[in-house]
Amino acid sequence: MANSELWLESLITKTPQEGRALAILMSRKTIGAIQTDPEKRKQMRPDYANDTAQLISSAQVVAIEFQTIAKANNYWRDSK
Numbered sequence: 001m002a003n004s005e006l007w008l009e010s011l012i013t014k015t016p017q018e019g020r021a022l023a024i025l026m027s028r029k030t031i032g033a034i035q036t037d038p039e040k041r042k043q044m045r046p047d048y049a050n051d052t053a054q055l056i057s058s059a060q061v062v063a064i065e066f067q068t069i070a071k072a073n074n075y076w077r078d079s080k
Contacts (some may be wrong), residue, residue, distance in 0.1 A: 011072035023076060027058070048063035 007029065013019040035041050048054035070076075 011069050011071060013069065016070070016076055019069040019076075020066055023062050023069055025060045026065045026066075026069075030061070 008026070011022070013022055031041065032038075035044075048058070
C-alpha cells in the first residue's frame with residue numbers, strides 16, 4: 001500500500017454503533033487501497049449506485065468487517 005498513514009489503531013470501540021462506523025470506514029479504506037485513483041472511483045459510483053447486487057455486496061463486506069470488530073470487542077458484553 002502506497003499510503004503509510006496510520007488510521008486503524010485498534011478494533012476496540014465503546015459501542016456497537018461505533019463498531020459499525022468503524023466497519024464502514026474499514027470497507028471504504030479497502031476500496032481506496034484497491035482502486036487508488038479517486039477519479040476512477042468517482043466514475044464507477046453511478047454504476048454501483050444503481051445496481052442492487054453491487055449494493056448488497058457492499059453491505060456484505062461491511063457486515064464481515066463488523067463481525068470482526070464485534071468479536072474483538074467481545075460483543076460489547078463486558079462493558080455492561
